[in-house]
Amino acid sequence: MSRGRWRDMAAEELQQQYSPSRWARRLRGDAAVRAHIEAVTAGTQRARAGTRSSLHVPYGEADGERLDIYFPAEPSETFPAFVYIHGGYWQCLSKDASGFAAPPLVSRGVAVVAVGYDIAPKGHMDAMVLQVRRSLAFLAKQYSGIRGIYLCGHSAGAHLAAMVLCTDWTEFGVVPDIRGAVLVSGLYDLEPILHTYVNDALNMSWEVAQRNSPMLCITQAVPAAAACEVLVAVAQHDSPEFRRQSQEYSQALRSAGWSVSLLDLATVDHFDIIEKLSEDTYILIQVILNMIARG
Numbered sequence: 001m002s003r004g005r006w007r008d009m010a011a012e013e014l015q016q017q018y019s020p021s022r023w024a025r026r027l028r029g030d031a032a033v034r035a036h037i038e039a040v041t042a043g044t045q046r047a048r049a050g051t052r053s054s055l056h057v058p059y060g061e062a063d064g065e066r067l068d069i070y071f072p073a074e075p076s077e078t079f080p081a082f083v084y085i086h087g088g089y090w091q092c093l094s095k096d097a098s099g100f101a102a103p104p105l106v107s108r109g110v111a112v113v114a115v116g117y118d119i120a121p122k123g124h125m126d127a128m129v130l131q132v133r134r135s136l137a138f139l140a141k142q143y144s145g146i147r148g149i150y151l152c153g154h155s156a157g158a159h160l161a162a163m164v165l166c167t168d169w170t171e172f173g174v175v176p177d178i179r180g181a182v183l184v185s186g187l188y189d190l191e192p193i194l195h196t197y198v199n200d201a202l203n204m205s206w207e208v209a210q211r212n213s214p215m216l217c218i219t220q221a222v223p224a225a226a227a228c229e230v231l232v233a234v235a236q237h238d239s240p241e242f243r244r245q246s247q248e249y250s251q252a253l254r255s256a257g258w259s260v261s262l263l264d265l266a267t268v269d270h271f272d273i274i275e276k277l278s279e280d281t282y283i284l285i286q287v288i289l290n291m292i293a294r295g
């Protein structure tokens with residue numbers, strides 16, 4: 001699909017392209033979204049039952065500025081941290097459904113952090129981006145045991161994670177040691193979203209969409225960034241627009257000197273591509289553990 005083709009799409013087609021549930025494999029529409037919420041919620045409950053954790057840790061003043069930490073099974077002084085930012089089109093889900101990846105990771109010595117942020121309509125795009133950036137600065141300042149942060153986000157959460165990658169940390173008083181990023185089925189150009197139902201709750205102006213588009217704020221990779229491995233993952237059954245966004249963003253990052261891989265995962269759709277992080281044998285868990293081992 002050629003660059004910018006979304007501009008030629010009829011309103012209904014654009015709507016369809018940006019409705020992941022209409023492309024899902026097992027169920028379609030609302031049923032697919034409901035099943036996804038149930039899967040990640042149940043997975044998080046299992047993680048909470050079986051893992052040593054600190055829940056609802058405030059990283060700022062606002063109610064929504066809280067995170068959950070799931071600690072490695074074997075206590076150790078230092079450990080890598082996998083920081084997960086949930087999706088839900090910036091208007092659903094929460095950190096309370098975001099701990100499902102903990103079991104296969106804490107058993108291998110990796111801490112898992114589920115970041116909460118104020119979703120729309122309470123949260124605005126600028127504020128959400130600032131909140132997730134602050135959560136990273138908080139972790140870097142408060143947890144001296146963390147040796148390497150591996151950032152992960154799904155869908156809208158991958159967008160927020162990508163915005164973290166282009167942060168100017170000077171105003172945060174700390175530079176988090178982000179050694180890797182796993183961006184799963186994300187959105188990196190917000191402009192097409194402006195023309196869909198997704199913007200009903202977000203109410204973004206064109207300017208807000210521009211300044212919060214990772215595609216438009218790619219920083220030239222300084223040495224620290226070149227050492228940060230970025231994995232852009234997309235599902236075989238993501239829509240063509242979602243697949244185009246991952247393709248173009250990974251290419252643009254690479255051109256700016258970042259170390260990038262694009263992983264096109266067969267058989268999965270927009271939802272089970274991330275749900276399966278609760279499974280030890282899932283290929284993406286293996287890829288993440290390898291990335292951490294190199295880091």
Ligand SMILES: N[C@@H](CC(=O)c1ccccc1NC=O)C(=O)O
Pocket residue numbers: 018019020021022033036087088089090092093154155156157
């Ligand atoms: N209304 C959307 C819902 C959706 O996209 C979604 C739902 C739960 C978790 C992630 C999602 N996508 C991106 O953040 C859909 O049609 O699938």
